[in-house]
Amino acid sequence: MITNKKSIIWLTVLFLLVTAGCSKQQATRPPQAVAVKAMQVIQQDTPVTYEYVGEIVAKDEVPIKAQISGNISRKLVKGGDIIQAGQPLFEIDQRKYAAVVADAEAQVAQAQASLSNVRRDVRRYQSLADQGAIAVQTLDTTSSQAEQYQAQVNAYQAKLDQARKDLDDTQVVSPVDGRIGVGELSAGAYVTAGSTVLATVSTVDPVQVSFSMSENEYLKFAKIGSSPDAWGQNLKLILSDGSEYPVAGHLDQIDRGLANQTGTLAMKASFGNPQQLLVPGMFAKIVATGETRQGALLIPQRAVQEMLGKTFVTIVGPNSEAVTRQVKLGPKIGNLQIIEDGLALQDVVVVEGFAKAQPGTPLNVTMIGLNDLAIPGVQ
Missing domain, CATH: 2.40.50.100 (RNA polymerase II/Efflux pump adaptor protein, barrel-sandwich hybrid domain)
Structure with a gap:
């Protein structure tokens, strides 16, 4: 019994020693590096674009x-x-209108015949009056009758013209x-x-895109000295499937004032529609170019992380470890994002794999460029 107890104690001690040794060995083992793709922060003069959700409408809706x-x-x-x-x-x-035309034509013909008879009397009485054979009053009476018949012809002719117009209509x-x-x-x-x-x-060509601009956005354009005649040209249209419409548009109408309830300014841009691809009721995004940011810092949008209303990026630290950095975002430029604060030109930003890279995690970095990201429209 005593021997068996001693054996159990020694086995227990041996197990604890082995376990402690393994734990110590695991504690001293360095964490495995995480493979990520990263790229250098880009700096370049960048025209800032602004996007507005719009609805395609017909330029003219004509009720027939x-x-x-x-x-x-x-x-x-x-x-x-x-x-x-x-x-x-x-x-x-048109049957009743054709009948009205026929009746009006008959009235005109009858009135013209009566006018012709009276005019012959006027010519005859004029000759007799010149010879003193009849009283001048007789000539005057006949001349007045001719004027009355002429007025009657004119009235019937007007009725005939209206009847013919109704028949045409x-x-x-x-x-x-x-x-x-x-x-x-x-x-x-x-x-x-x-x-x-x-x-x-x-109407189908051109069509208009109706959209609204906030008061602050309107003031932003106004303060940089960019009139609607300038920024309202060469507008782009992004369709609901993400494709860019091949025809550029221009600003066509600006409302007289801000809407009372929304505080926005309604506008309409005109786009040619020769292929009749655009149909009223479709939604699309208007893209307008505003000011140019000199020496702007840009990173891919997909490198940006959002948490609790704040935005972060993961950068490669001096010892190739993951470092989380809070940043302030500017406007979006295509698939790139302007960074207004939080990054420097020399920083290297993790684009892929940051989800597995906690702060302090060693990184196995593969550097990539814009061409590797296949970002359309960016050189």
């Missing part, structure tokens, strides 16, 4: 209304068709080039002159 009342007898287009100015869209039943044409909506009326529907909207035509 009939100038006369009646039933639609024919529809000559389909919803969504591209149409040209002057193209017939609808026909309104039975064919409703588009006043602009554009695309007709799909909610147009169908054949058989009754329309009221100047009231019923038969369809709406939206």
